[in-house]
Amino acid sequence: MSFVRTRIETVGGAVVDASRAVVELWQVYIGTLAGVVRGGGRRGELWRQLHAIGNKSLLFIVVTLGFIGMVMTYEACLQLARVTGDFSQVGSQYLRLIVSDFGPTLTGLMLATRVGAGIAAEIGSMKVTEQIDALRMSGVLPIDYLIVPRFLASLVMTLMLTVLGGAVMYGAGGLTAQYSFGVNPSLFFDLALIRPRHVILMCVKAVAYGAAIPVVSGFCGLRARGSSEGVGWATTAAVIGSSFSVIILDFVISATALFLTGGDL
Amino acid sequence: MSAAIRALGAGAIRIAEEVGGIVVLTGQVLRALVPPRIDWRELVKNLHKMGNRSVPIVVLTAFFAGGLMTLQSGPFVKKLGATSLAGWAAGYAVLREIGPILIALMFSGRVGANNTAELATMTVTEQLDGLRALAIDPVRFLVVPRVIAMMIMLVALTVIGDLVALLGASVVGRALLEIDWSTMYFSFADNLKPYDFLHGIYKSVAFGGAIAMSSCYFGVTVRGGAVGVGKAVNAAVVAAAVSIMLLDFFITYLSG
Amino acid sequence: MTAALRFTDVHKRYGRREVLAGISLELAPGGRLGLIGPAAVGKSVICKLACGLEAPDRGMIEVLANHVVGKRESELGALRRRIGMLFQNYALFDFLTVANNVAFPLEQRGGMTAEEIEAKVAERLRAVGLAGSEHKLTAELSGGMKKRVGIARATVADAEIVIYDEPTAGLDPVTTQKIYDLLAADQARTGATVLAVSSDVVALAQFVDEIAFLYRGRIIYRGDAKTIADAPDPIVRQFVRGELTGPLEAA
DSSP, X not given: OHHHHHHXXXXXXXXXXXXXXXXXXXXXXXXXXXXXXXXXXXXXXXXXXXXXXXXXXXXHHHHHHHHHHHHHHHHHHHHHHHHTOXXXXXXXXXXXXXXXXXXXXXXXXXHHHHHHHHHHHHHHHHHHTTHHHHHHHTTOOHIIIIIHHHHHHHHHHHHXXXXXXXXXXXXXXXXXXXXXXXXXXXXXXXXXXXXXXXHHHHHHHHHHHHXXXXXXXXXXXXXXXXXXXXXXXXXXXXXXXXXHHHHHHHXXXXXXXXXXXXXXX | OHHHHHHHHHHHHHHHHHHHHHHHHHHHHHHHTTTTOXXXXXXXXXXXXXXHHHHHHHHHHHHHHHHHHHHHHHHHHHHHTOGGGHHHHHHHHIIIIIHHHHHHHHHIIIIIHHXXXXXXXXXXXXXXXXXXXXTOOHIXXXXXXXXXXXXXXXXHHXXXXXXXXXXXXXXXXXHHHOOOHHHHHXXXXXXXXXXXXXXXHHHHHHHHHXXXXXXXXXXXXXXXXXXXXXXXXXXXXXXXXXXXXHHHHHHHHHHO | OOOSEEEEEEEEEETTEXXXXXXXXXXXXXXEEEEEOSTTSSHHHHHHHHTTSSOOSEEEEEETTEEOTTXXXXXXXXXXXXXXXXXXXXXXXXTSBHHHHHHHHHHHHOOSOHHHHHHHHHHHHHHTTOTTOTTOBGGGSOHHHHHHHHHHHHHTXXXXXXXXXXXXXXXXXXXXXXXXXXXXXXXXXHOOEEEEEOSOHHHHHHHOSEEEEEETTEEEEEEESTTGGGOSSHHHHHHHHTOSSXXXXXX
């Protein structure tokens, strides 16, 4: 009987902790928005973050999305060859998927790993070396000083990298289709199926991911406790939290879009 | 201009250094396996730790990923009236690509990063030096069990995750697109071959190795205190992500 | 005259451990109080509570006649600028140079021109013996130098109450003496109230007027600093004299 009770306590405790964490995360998010409205970010820091998030992730995004683009095209063509042998739609369908889903989501996942870990590591180290407390002693709000610049930079950069990543995926896919399956580039690079709703979907997703990643990672960084293990733990939590947020947001946004368009994506 | 080239060169050298270092560590791990004198207690402890930690997040992720695949392919398939293919469309992508890659990425974030943080903290607090002073080889004692545990765990998680993803695909198919359970099930059974499943498993073995080696390497080569640990974890997950994409590409091409 | 710092029945618990079990103390303006006790007993916690960096579970804390408990971050900003704090691990900003670290509180407070800030920073760095290190990054400094930068930053805004958490831990005896001379000179100049936590009782005793002993969550003794070694309480005596046997439990 007490075994069951201990189990229930453990699960109950975990649920309470998780709920408290979600509430705090929401507070950080609201605090960040309030900080943006207040104009709390520092101009110089914004540029530094744009560089840190954008420039430094450039090669990473190009490489990872390029390779995955090649793989996806290869697999798709392989299946088509087996079933219909008709490659006329491959390019346009592929582009539709890239724009409305895979472009933003894969970029988002990659950035969740790279940028999420980076932000949590930086802010987490500051937390365990008491620099956050020192900031507060000078009357500075850590959310304004640290998270808001990263938030704004991430919004901008995630959108730009999504477009770039999508382009790289498409281009790499086209090359693969041509070299492995002889698909004519002019047939592949076909924008016919792209409609405004796809572009809107891409922007909505990119902005959502761009907002979620710095808030979740900054939150994990601010909660770091202890010394080195605390930083390691914060970074781990940030990567997981950001990645999972991307997937959940993707699901929610896609499902909503499905309802709004009556099943016509 | 020259500053940009210098930065590019420095970056290239750093990447070469890291790749070289990981290769060297891999060599050490392989040598420690012959003859296989593994610390079983460490191995079991790590299996338990890594498995316990990652099952919830992998299951959740896989469920939603499977659902996403149905959301993407479902409407298209329905419009063509080919609902019997719904399972194939979602399932194929899941088993061969989305499943192994997404699960590997989540694993890298949950277990790989954590592992790097642990090893890095041990290095920073000089525990590795302490082991060496006791004539215990840290690679054999710490790294090898973790590498083996991570590879085994990722394969197991991919199997579980694949199944959960197919379940997620079915649930979303039923709930949002009104595709019957049985339609989905037969669609899977008719169109997905065991080879598709195995293809994904081969990949997860490779991914597991990449994540494990990257994670351990950056853990034991950490420098500086708390800041260094953060940087090590960062580097480890980035390297793992790139390796996963690269390996996925090569395996897909090589196996056709 | 109202107290500069007042704790009233403060309790603080971390998880299952009750760190502070009813702390009450008062510090008059201009007074200098030292705080000693075994390791990890809660001395740093008291420092953090005094600044509102953490909140107690129960009890009242008043700093410079302002209530600190239950206030939001944005409300505490103005009060915190009147407090100077030296953190145990220096907490220097590793992304700023030495000069910018010391200038930070002044820049955030506003109301001073860039030249005024620069002059003040230069004066502080000279006082702590680090003139010429303005452009160094914290990574290039030794432990003692970091401590001194921390002291410069804590005292640059001429705070009304200054809290020093282990100002001389890990420093050699000569540097320790220099640091305490410096702290004494500063306090004589500004008349600030001082709370100093330290494990080095002998050096601390020359700097402060009174010493309080924190043990098992309570202040079990508070008396004149100069006669601390002959305190009536046997636990305090054993701690201060560094004796191995006595009522003090092994840590």
